[in-house]
Amino acid sequence: MKLNYAKALLELRSKLNISQTEMAALLNVSYPSVNRWENGRAVPIKIARVRIEKMCKENNIEIEEVAE
Numbered sequence: 001m002k003l004n005y006a007k008a009l010l011e012l013r014s015k016l017n018i019s020q021t022e023m024a025a026l027l028n029v030s031y032p033s034v035n036r037w038e039n040g041r042a043v044p045i046k047i048a049r050v051r052i053e054k055m056c057k058e059n060n061i062e063i064e065e066v067a068e
Helices: 005-016 020-027 031-038 046-058
Strands: none
Touching: 005 020, 005 031, 005 046, 020 031, 020 046
């Protein structure tokens, strides 16, 4: 199962009204990492995926599956 973290991150940042830089700080990663994830050029590392999933759950955002 592959999840659409790009869309989830965009929705999450929009709902929290924060920048990519602020999201990077919350996830303890670099700004370029968040940028690559949102643009679908990379997938978050495991610890970041867990944090993103937790934040999405707390904010009632569902992470959609992506067809492989």
